[in-house]
Amino acid sequence: MKNFPNYSPRPQKIIYRGIGFPQNYITLCQDIAAAYCAAINWKITGNTSYADKSVEIMNAWSSTLTSIQGNNDIALAGGIYGCHFANVGEIMRSYKGNQPTRGSKRFYYSNWDLAQIGMAIAVGVLTDNREMFNEAIRVYKSDWYWGASSQFIYYLHPGYFGQTQEAGRDQGHNTLSVGLGGILCEMAWNQDVDLYGWDNNRFLAGAEYTAKVNYNFNGSGFADVPYITYANYYGNDVVQTMLGPGKGNNRPIWSLIYNHYENRMGISAPWSKKYAIAMRPEIGSGNINGGNGGSYDFLGFGTLLYQQDTISESCYPEGLTARVNGIKVDLNWWGPVYAINYSIQRSTTINGRFKTIKKKIGTQILTYTDSPGKGTFYYRVLTNGSTCAASNIAKAFIGTKLYFSLSFKNESNGSLPIDLSENKFSIKLFNGASVGVGIKGKQTALSLNGNMQYAELENNLLSELSDYSIATWLFCNGKLPKNARLFDFGAGPGRYIAFSMQISNGNWHFKSTVGGEFAETGIQGHGSLDCVNKWIHLAVTQLGENVTLYLNGTVAGQTNNLMSPFRIGNTTNNWLGRSQFYIRPYDRPYFRGLIDGFKIYEGALNQKQINELM
Incomplete structure (x- = not known):
């Protein structure tokens, strides 16, 4: 810092970063670091010579640099160093001597x-x-x-x-x-x-x-x-x-x-x-x-x-979640800084009496697995016995119950889609999607013509589900277009859970991913789905790690290598008849046909229960 008055910035017209290029980005790194140190020293000491030096360095680069070039690493050069330089500028915002030399007209990995x-x-x-x-x-x-x-x-x-x-x-x-x-x-x-x-x-x-x-x-x-x-x-x-x-x-x-x-x-x-x-x-x-x-x-x-x-008081846990995993409930939470140990409490009603089911859980890994049997359960966590306030309450349901059910209601302006479950999730139809004749000859099915028609279900529809079931009748009109999806719940091409009647290799495919198309895991059939000009019943269930797919009530495939819906995260594109790959409609066509009795259940239905839906 003693030599700061003599420090001279070395601005470059073009910054290069990447193998195969005349890399000179280190000069930018060093000058940003110098400007940052000068800015901090000015803030601490009040010595304006440091402030002037920081401004000098910023102005030298803003009046000289015109381009960042190189290979893919230019994303790092522009991102990291641009961020740091902007932060220096924010520190110096209040300095009266901060006058710019001229006007302000100015994919692969997570770090990029x-x-x-x-x-x-x-x-x-x-x-x-x-x-x-x-x-x-x-x-x-x-x-x-x-x-x-x-x-x-x-x-x-x-x-x-x-x-x-x-x-x-x-x-x-x-x-x-x-x-x-x-x-x-x-x-x-x-x-x-x-x-x-x-x-x-x-x-x-x-x-x-x-x-x-x-x-x-x-x-x-x-x-x-x-x-x-x-x-x-x-x-x-x-x-x-x-x-x-x-x-x-x-x-x-x-x-x-x-x-x-x-x-x-x-x-x-x-x-x-x-x-x-x-x-x-x-x-x-x-x-x-x-x-x-x-x-x-x-x-x-x-x-x-x-x-x-150090914070003077911190007493209660927070962020408690309860995820059903087969017949068990996995609890996880964040702890306060002064916790010595934790106790788990459970109740069968949210406002009822909570009973302690586990004491003196250590602070190394804040997790606990309970096996309460079937029913609805409410959990909370306390620190150090019960001397502090409890955490938030987390709910878990073990069993099966209706979570979403697509139907139609006759109104004066036509038939409108509704959710018959107690959740009353929203449903919107796009581009002329309408009600059609279902498997029993009544106006109960969602009709899609393959020309950009689809139904949109509520955001984050599955984001709280771990064990679940999806069941529906479907009827495909004419030749199956490859890569069309019956349903696709996700947040773009990187994260989704979906079913295709026929993918590029000719097979039907149920899949999920949080790493894009290449990272898909799931259940793949032998040949396309037998739904052309005929009704077929499809059901998928997940119980713990075990996923089973049924066609017309018969097991057609199983896997233990699929992520639960809650791991897909927040989903904004929950569609019937449309793919997450909407940016490429020429190879991701829309579903053409009828969808009747589309239901989602909390919990995994067994084979008998699935057959009762048919």
Whole structure:
């Protein structure tokens, strides 16, 4: 810092990043780090010479840089460094000497998308561009790109350990993704948008998993963590069956995460805390990895910037969920920072007497599995016996009951679709979809002509279901178009659960995925569905890990390799007759025919119950 008055920026007209190009991006990294350090020093000391130097560096680059070029890594250069530079600009916003030299006219892995999302948030804040900011928030919350929350934190293991999208690639990129996620969550938090807590603290689940994978200080050794196979259909069709190499990748990212969850919110984040303490004080950029480009991925100084006083009181668990898994109920929750142990309570009515069913559960992995038998049950969790307030109440139902039932109601302006279940989910028809003659000769079926007609069911229709059943009659008019889907519940081409009467190889296929088309798992038949110009009954059930598909009441296929609907996440495209691949209508045609008696059940129907529907 003593040499700052003599520091000279080195702006470039074109920045290159990527093998095969004259890479010079390190000059941008170093100048951003210098501008950041100068900005922090000005904020702490009030010495305007630091502020002037930060402004000088920003102006040098804004008046010189015209392009970022290279291979696919330009997404990182533009995203990471653009985000960091925008944050420097935001720090310097209040400095009166901050005058720009000229006007402000200016896919594959999760870290790439997270870099772009972070840059959009940072630039949106700096330029007061609400539209840009809101779009970045939307993408993180609900999109199917790999930087979105539900893709970036790919799978929740027991105890809310969130397997990240890059955990099977290598730990350098894995920790990069978590660090970028922390930065964008903090920027959003400062604008009163809580991405940290989005989707039941999903980011914390990914951070804790990654911290546990990489922590190895004072001879502790690496902890064991669960891992499921990850696959996606982008790039080179990635399939990863185990944790990637490079454990022990120590980036200066943990102080931010630990201080938000434990000291702001009072939520226990034990592995992030361990990492933050072990790395105190977090160093600045350029001081790790030999000063290469990766050492500038994060500007550092987290201990200085984010350390907060420990929270004075934190007593109750939160985020309790109860997922049915066959005849069992899996409970998971977030704990408060001062918890010593936990007790589980259960009731048969939400306002009834809760009975303690398990005491003194430890704090290492916050999960418990109950076997209560059939019925409706309500659960809550307490800390340290019953001295603190209880958690939220989570409901579980073991058995079978109607969840959704498509029917039609005659009105003065025609027949309108309705849900006959107690849930009364919304149904909308598009492009002339209408009521047709069903299997019993009455006006009970949904009629679709294959020309962009479809029905849209309510958002997040299946997002709370684990064990379930889907049953329906269908009648296909004429020759089967390949890749048309009877139903498709998802959030774009990356996440869905769907059934096709005939895919490209000529077979029918029931499938689900959270990694796109290449990562589909499911049940595939031998030949197309025998539904052309005739009625056929289709049913699918899931009980625990066991999925069974029935045709006309007979078992036609089974698997134990399908994700439960709740793991598909929030779904905005819940369609009958339309595919998630709507962006390519020429090879993803619409369903042409009739759908009658379409029902969804909570719980898995047995074969006898399915035959009773026929």
